Amino acid sequence: MNRGDVKVSTDSVNEFWDWAVGRYEDRLVRDALLELQETAGLTILEAMFLAWLGRRGQVISGSEQRRIREAITPWVEGVVLPLRQQRQAWTDKKSMMINRRYLLGLELEAERALAHLLINSLTILDAETGSPSDIDQNLVLIPELADAASRAGVTDMLAR
Template identity: 35%
Template sequence: MHDELWKFVLDLYARPGIETTCLQLQADGANVCLLLCGAWLDARGVACTCERVRLLEAIATPWHEDVVRPLRELRQQWRAQAVQDPELMHLRESVKALELNAERQLLQRLHDQAAPWPLATQGLSMTWLPALLPATAAHSSAALHVLGVAARETQAWLEDASPLSS
């Protein structure tokens, strides 16, 4: 498995406020894995085109709807009951691990599609995050801004920390 996008996502998610931002975007109906991939592409300077957006959405939407979302809904459904039932809590933690693995698999699929795309050679006219945000979450521009700034900082830090940059 190529870990470039996964490492970026883990480092980005560890930044202050990003978990809350991602949960807000998720609650607003956004596919957070798709947005995290978009944040990675924006931070790297990969040109955003309508065709590329459609390619990523064609990968992300079915996997998110058929795999990730049902696992998340089951985990959330068991939240209150699991507090009182240790066996259910154990099962809930197993479902949570499956959900995380499903998200990682989705990110890998997105990485496999997008990693070969070259960096933009001129100014970007369309950016990834707004292009990947569903219309139902259009009011989330402040959250997108937070995610975008943190993504650029994360990418800069990763490039500085890379042994190839020395």
Template identity: 30%
Template sequence: MCADLWSFALSMYARPGIEAACLRLQAQGADVCLMLCGAWLEQRGVIPTAERLQALRQIAGPWQTQVIEPLRQLRVQWRTNAQQDKPLAALRERIKSMELEAERHLLMRLEELIETWSSGERADQQHWLERLAAEDAANLDHDALQQLRVAATGT
């Protein structure tokens, strides 16, 4: 079990199929940082409550909207032109690094909040993933959510 959320996220993302599952969820509107956080919380046996879900969303939502998404949009927007323009490609790589750093900071902020929550409260599945994705749950790839859950049990 990874001690911190960032290490857990890196370990998860490196597992076969998880990057593709995360990208599918992201394309469907899910906040991948929240999904990885949810998988970590499930692994740790933390019980989801309405207050905890709201607290996570209050931290993640503005950071995603104001910091991560603008960087991602710029990186995606430059993808085609960067293939023919080496200086632009170099800038795009810097944007990509900044996007990853912004995601790391979001996960650190989420972990700071979570530190006060009890773990090991119950051994069964806590279903953080579905509850965090509840707003878009009908449209999300449930196989991808299950893939995250299964991978989390092996980290």
């Protein structure tokens, strides 16, 4: 698998995206992750990416996590967060309902682009059977999941 191989990259993005969307559709998972996003500043898709890697048996290093952060931070701070903040600002404004719907679509596109950045930040190894321990070893590298109880909850939810 070459990082430059567009087909492999696209296949990996689609596989990851489908998995992440499937997990996010679970109301309990979504609510817990949104709470951590709000209280700890968690980038949900980053946590899901590290969990997905762990489920595939790929445990990453601290330097790989730093590389991930370097790849995604400009996009998260410059695109994802401003879109989210504007959508939230329009939440209670009836006159902005249509615009808010457009923003939701843009947010989804921005998250999909974030999935590409995540996939392209690492070499994705062939899938093996991972374990909750592999997931936790990856999630412990996310500073926003430093709280062991919060991380254990995320590990448990995303290991299912």
